[in-house]
Amino acid sequence: MGDLAIRIDGLGKLYYIGARRIGSYRTLRDTIMDVVKAPFRRAIRLLRGEVSGAADLTETIWALKDVSFEVEKGEVVGVIGRNGAGKSTLLKVLSRITEPTEGYAEVHGRVGSLLEVGAGFNLELTGRENVYLNGAILGMKKSEIDRRFDEIVAFAEMEKFIDTPVKFYSSGMYVRLGFSIAAHLEPDVLLVDEVLAVGDAAFQRRCLGKIGEVAGEGRTVLFVSHNMAAVNTLCSRALLLDGGRLIEDGDVLEVTDIYTRLSITGSDSWSVDDGLLADRTGPIRVVSVKLLDMDGEELKHLSTGDGFILRMEYEVDEGTILPTVAFVIKFKDQMGVELFRLSNTPISGFHISNVSGRGAVDLVIPVLPLVAGVYYMDISVARPSMGVYKEYPLLVSLSVARRDVYGSGLQIDRARGIITLVHKWVHRANGNCIDSGWRGMGVLARKVETQTGASGGLGADGESGLEC
Numbered sequence: 001m002g003d004l005a006i007r008i009d010g011l012g013k014l015y016y017i018g019a020r021r022i023g024s025y026r027t028l029r030d031t032i033m034d035v036v037k038a039p040f041r042r043a044i045r046l047l048r049g050e051v052s053g054a055a056d057l058t059e060t061i062w063a064l065k066d067v068s069f070e071v072e073k074g075e076v077v078g079v080i081g082r083n084g085a086g087k088s089t090l091l092k093v094l095s096r097i098t099e100p101t102e103g104y105a106e107v108h109g110r111v112g113s114l115l116e117v118g119a120g121f122n123l124e125l126t127g128r129e130n131v132y133l134n135g136a137i138l139g140m141k142k143s144e145i146d147r148r149f150d151e152i153v154a155f156a157e158m159e160k161f162i163d164t165p166v167k168f169y170s171s172g173m174y175v176r177l178g179f180s181i182a183a184h185l186e187p188d189v190l191l192v193d194e195v196l197a198v199g200d201a202a203f204q205r206r207c208l209g210k211i212g213e214v215a216g217e218g219r220t221v222l223f224v225s226h227n228m229a230a231v232n233t234l235c236s237r238a239l240l241l242d243g244g245r246l247i248e249d250g251d252v253l254e255v256t257d258i259y260t261r262l263s264i265t266g267s268d269s270w271s272v273d274d275g276l277l278a279d280r281t282g283p284i285r286v287v288s289v290k291l292l293d294m295d296g297e298e299l300k301h302l303s304t305g306d307g308f309i310l311r312m313e314y315e316v317d318e319g320t321i322l323p324t325v326a327f328v329i330k331f332k333d334q335m336g337v338e339l340f341r342l343s344n345t346p347i348s349g350f351h352i353s354n355v356s357g358r359g360a361v362d363l364v365i366p367v368l369p370l371v372a373g374v375y376y377m378d379i380s381v382a383r384p385s386m387g388v389y390k391e392y393p394l395l396v397s398l399s400v401a402r403r404d405v406y407g408s409g410l411q412i413d414r415a416r417g418i419i420t421l422v423h424k425w426v427h428r429a430n431g432n433c434i435d436s437g438w439r440g441m442g443v444l445a446r447k448v449e450t451q452t453g454a455s456g457g458l459g460a461d462g463e464s465g466l467e468c
Contacts, residue, residue: 005189005220006071006094010103013064013089013244063089065244067103071222073188076215078231078252079224080259081241087224090241091115091191094222109188109220110139114179123167127158127177130166134181148184155206156180176203183210189220208234228256228334228373253402253411260374260399269302271397282390283320284355284381288313289396294366303403304371304412304420305441310363310396312379314355322355322383329363330378331370332394339370339418345384367441369419371412372402406439 064086079087092098093105095113121130135145153162156176215221225231238255240248248255272289291299292309328343344350377396382388402411405420412420422440
């Protein structure tokens, strides 16, 4: 028990939702009797542990149900799951903002939390006064706050506004100061919700660095985020919540891999937004999208380094002939950042001309360089240099599984970047030379070996310096 920072056993939180039940017809007598009886009903509900007015609500929902786990001191644990999975409710229970309906939660040590933008701030007080107020709430002595004050303000970049009432702060200023207070007042347990997404990119990097620093000092961190790259980087363990229940608890890479697969509905590996294809406007339309393996069969599973075929069937308005058509494919990550694009425009040296009626275009990718994770594909049908006929944003969802790409016994995942490359290592020392040979993704690696020799360089003259 002495090594535990958090212990949760059978934790549940029940909420009452829906509209209050009100009769279709109420007399003056009914209203007067309700007023007389109200204090007695309220006392009964409190004794039962119900919130005021709960008995008049039509439905209930378990935000958390039968959740049990332990966190040791010094652990950095990611809490992940879909929206509504119960992540924020869990942190609110641990922060003692709300009481559990059943079970219990023990937190050992001082707790610092950042659950909502500006949570705990008094709008009429200045930033300086709120730093001291939040520190006092956390149990800090004034001398402790004095010692860290300048560091808190500098981290939040609030020197010019620290004596301004916080009611005039922007949401970004709120979150910068709130996070800085929570992280610098030396809590034994730090609870961080997704509010970091409010800050700009530079501040988010500093926040992630600070969380890593806090963890390095032996303090405990529970980190809620939808950013799997950040979770994989910061955490060694992850908890996956779904529908208020804890469904996975283990190694962060394994749990985040399970989460990415749960994020795609309809298929273990891929899905298509059929609603986008239902739009029949425009001179040319994509009517069907399929993902096939390299044998032309429907794709069942996709891992880093696998090949696949993206088949796009199209139709053109009757009687219309389009002089040129380009199919543009954009690969994006979970945050919508474009990773790369492929198209059949002159850039790639492929042309489709005089298009009419119905047809299909295949994009063949013999080796997928993306590491494990969830990705999206935009598909556009365009006329080269003349604009777009039709756009289908985020049409295809793609889940890529981990694989031991290099044969090293280690699987490649998002903690090691987004793209994996074919490569080789050469070590020269003391007159000796050791060549690793080409390492990488299946088909492409074998193709390189065929073209250059199993341990040869990229040049055949031996002068390139890439071979032993």
